[in-house]
Amino acid sequence: MRPIMCMVHIVGMDVDVLPVPTDLGLRPSGVAGGAEALLGLGLADRLSAAVLPAMLVPGFDPTPDRVWGVPNIDPVAALAREQADMLGAVLARNRFPLVLGGDDSVLFGCLTALRRSGETGLMFLDGHTDFWDPRDGDGELSDSDLWIVTGHGPEPLAGLAGEIPLVGAQRCVVYGHRDRADSVAKNSQDVYEYPMLVRGLAELRAIGAQTAGTHARAWLQSLGPGRVWLHLDADCLHDAVMPAVDWRLPGGLSVQEIPALIRPLASAGLLAGMDVTIYNPALDDHHHSAGRALADLVVEIVRLVDGG
Helix, strand or coil, rough: CCCCCCCCCCCCEEEEECCCCCCCCCCCCCCCHHHHHHHHCCCCCCCCEEEECCCCCCCCCCECCCCCECCCHHHHHHHHHHHHHHHHHHHHCCCCCEEEECCCCHHHHHHHHCCCCCCCEEECCCCCCCCHHHHCCCCCCCCHHHHHHHHCCHHHHCCCCCCCCCCHHHEEEEEEECHHHHHHHHHCCCCCHHHEEEHHHHHHHHHHHHHHHHHHHHHHHHHHCCCCCCCEEHHHHCCCCCCCCCCCCCCEECCCHHHHHHHHHHHHEEEEEEEECCCCCHHCCCCHHHHHHHHHHHHHHHHHCCCC
């Protein structure tokens, strides 16, 4: 599979990049270096984007919470509040925020920023459903980000915007996962039991990415969430393109399918911002092949949001 190549600069839309070099929701594996690596590959220059100061992230504490069984709940919540403050200022200036993680816990701050000003929607592209009750998972918050933002789990995270949930389940589109059967067999909560628009990889392939993107747009527009946040987990990409992730799965979406999924939402003006997570440069080759493919994809997505 060959990555798309998009070397043009973005014209007409102001983009602010916020690096959030966190591993608090995963573990110290190298994933905290994802933002720096993508910037080192020229991502901000290609977007003609301003780069905000990287957020200061406390050290990883492996001590699990006595109730929820995962570490760093309070530090993640504190970081999310600071992140939401910064993103709120970006959104107030009518700029497009691009958050570079780090692990999936950056999603808490992203949705908090939008939720503070009204209902929000979520386009969730991930190779995993991330719908574990933390007490049943592998001891990492990144297993549970979707479950928590839809109103479950530790209140310091689920209630970050002052009310629960950060995003209503009915305002979520969950696309691209390929772990559901195995996860449910191991006692994960099941996304298909909730009022979300959910399609795994095989389901997307059955109807085609363009049609699935049109369905996502219709779903979100019909519910009127106002602004929609795009969560792009690098492991939604095909494993042949993106092996530089901590939890690999066979298969995945191609670099052509992901823009096709997003184009209908972008053309409708629904996307308010996006985050990119889980790319681990410590697991990439010396050419940074996976990082380059991911940077190309992000440039293409932002071009679509800008009307390209």
